Amino acid sequence: MGDSSILDGVFDKFVNGTKLFKDREALRHDYLPEKLPHREEQIKLLGETVAPVLKDARCSNIFIYGKTGTGKTAVTKYVLSHLEFKAKEYGSPVKFCYVNCRMTGSEYRVFASLSQSLGAAIPFTGLSVGEVFDRFRNSLDSTRTIFIVVLDEVDALIKDRGDGLLYELTRINETLSKSKVSIIGISNDLRLKEYLDPRVFSSLSEEELVFRPYDAGELRNILFERSKISFYEGSLSDAALSLCSALAAAEHGDARRALDLLRVAGEIAERQGAKLVTEEHVKDAEKHIEHDRVMEALKNLTLHSKLVLFSVYHLGKSSATTGEIYDVYNKLCDELGAGLLTQRRLGTLINELDAMGLLNAKVVSMGRYGRTKKIRLEISRTLVKEVFGSDVRLGHLFDKT
DNA sequence: CGTCCACAGGAATGACGGGCGG
DNA sequence: CCGCCCGTCATTCCTGTGGACG
Numbered sequence: 001m002g003d004s005s006i007l008d009g010v011f012d013k014f015v016n017g018t019k020l021f022k023d024r025e026a027l028r029h030d031y032l033p034e035k036l037p038h039r040e041e042q043i044k045l046l047g048e049t050v051a052p053v054l055k056d057a058r059c060s061n062i063f064i065y066g067k068t069g070t071g072k073t074a075v076t077k078y079v080l081s082h083l084e085f086k087a088k089e090y091g092s093p094v095k096f097c098y099v100n101c102r103m104t105g106s107e108y109r110v111f112a113s114l115s116q117s118l119g120a121a122i123p124f125t126g127l128s129v130g131e132v133f134d135r136f137r138n139s140l141d142s143t144r145t146i147f148i149v150v151l152d153e154v155d156a157l158i159k160d161r162g163d164g165l166l167y168e169l170t171r172i173n174e175t176l177s178k179s180k181v182s183i184i185g186i187s188n189d190l191r192l193k194e195y196l197d198p199r200v201f202s203s204l205s206e207e208e209l210v211f212r213p214y215d216a217g218e219l220r221n222i223l224f225e226r227s228k229i230s231f232y233e234g235s236l237s238d239a240a241l242s243l244c245s246a247l248a249a250a251e252h253g254d255a256r257r258a259l260d261l262l263r264v265a266g267e268i269a270e271r272q273g274a275k276l277v278t279e280e281h282v283k284d285a286e287k288h289i290e291h292d293r294v295m296e297a298l299k300n301l302t303l304h305s306k307l308v309l310f311s312v313y314h315l316g317k318s319s320a321t322t323g324e325i326y327d328v329y330n331k332l333c334d335e336l337g338a339g340l341l342t343q344r345r346l347g348t349l350i351n352e353l354d355a356m357g358l359l360n361a362k363v364v365s366m367g368r369y370g371r372t373k374k375i376r377l378e379i380s381r382t383l384v385k386e387v388f389g390s391d392v393r394l395g396h397l398f399d400k401t
Numbered sequence: 402c403g404t405c406c407a408c409a410g411g412a413a414t415g416a417c418g419g420g421c422g423g
Numbered sequence: 424c425c426g427c428c429c430g431t432c433a434t435t436c437c438t439g440t441g442g443a444c445g
Binding site: 321322323343344347348351363365366367368369370371372373 | 404408410
């Protein structure tokens with residue numbers, strides 16, 4: 001078994017090679033550190049707002065704004081877990097439920113997971129939304145509870161389903177006799193209030209909390225604190241740390257991004273058997289993360305989305321219009337014997353690919369010659385080839401080109 | 402200055418697979 | 424098993440529109 005000798009090498013290298021990581025977990029974004037640097041003020045404010053709960057009163061609804069990776073979720077979880085601890089100490093009937101609306105998906109599933117956190121079983125599907133809401137309310141009112149609902153990424157819910165859920169939630173206290181509900185809404189989108197019914201918005205934002213993006217210096221401090229836990233002393237260069245901070249600061253001060261860069265850079269360095277994480281490793285990490293992201297996205301596309309992407313690739317121009325793409329797509333469907341979608345549908349698929357950062361679509365007017373979208377590939381051509389070349393249904397298309 | 406292209410993108414509607422409760 | 428409701432994908436029909444051309 002020659003294979004085992006290869007593996008031996010791999011394992012030996014892993015065990016005996018230089019180790020850089022002391023505790024890799026500390027770099028994951030769901031890791032909740034003991035200290036959250038540069039968010040002391042927000043912690044204090046949020047704490048003050050929820051504190052009345054300990055005296056059996058309902059706390060104000062709170063709206064939290066801030067871009068991704070500014071610590072909204074971390075601060076909220078941090079404060080609430082401390083609150084839960086205190087509540088036990090004082091014997092207050094406080095419960096909270098954290099729901100990520102984007103992950104959870106639909107209104108139905110948000111209520112389902114709220115109900116489940118209260119111990120009521122809800123099927124995956126089959127009930128009307130109203131029914132689920134009633135069950136939620138009933139199980140809530142069966143015991144005296146002060147319930148804090150955290151709706152993370154709440155904008156995801158509102159944009160395509162309206163504010164019905166929020167409206168019901170803000171009014172639920174009127175129909176509860178024993179229990180009370182407070183809502184903490186978290187949003188990445190600062191313009192959210194434009195989408196919301198003003199009544200819902202005003203009731204939801206009794207308090208407001210804004211999270212500014214971190215600057216490079218702050219990110220550096222955050223990374224430094226984490227690196228003390230996650231790396232052995234002397235295995236991380238200052239330059240690498242600074243580069244991670246700078247890259248993430250350039251991308252709207254996203255701490256999550258900074259932590260990812262640092263973790264992946266460490267992994268790359270460790271695999272190479274290096275004793276020190278350097279700037280080079282960070283640069284490699286940046287490419288690596290992007291590469292993975294794109295590959296993952298490409299693999300999970302539906303056949304038609306792949307065909308759209310491939311059509312753009314096949315046109316080979318720097319930018320194509322919707323009509324041109326539809327023509328190519330049409331021929332492609334014909335060749336594959338696949339059913340073809342309408343141009344209307346194609347338009348939304350293009351928009352989806354644009355949102356994923358695989359394509360870039362811009363509406364432009366060509367005056368007399370109409371109004372359309374200019375569409376470019378956002379990813380390298382070699383990457384498209386790499387993925388689709390091995391695709392069962394698309395692979396043969398590359399033989400000719 | 403109006404026309405008119407080549408679409409954009411909203412709204413309504415339908416088909417379909419999944420999963421209820423009775 | 425039936426009738427009902429869900430979410431998702433897709434179609435059909437539609438109104439809206441920036442700006443080069445005449």
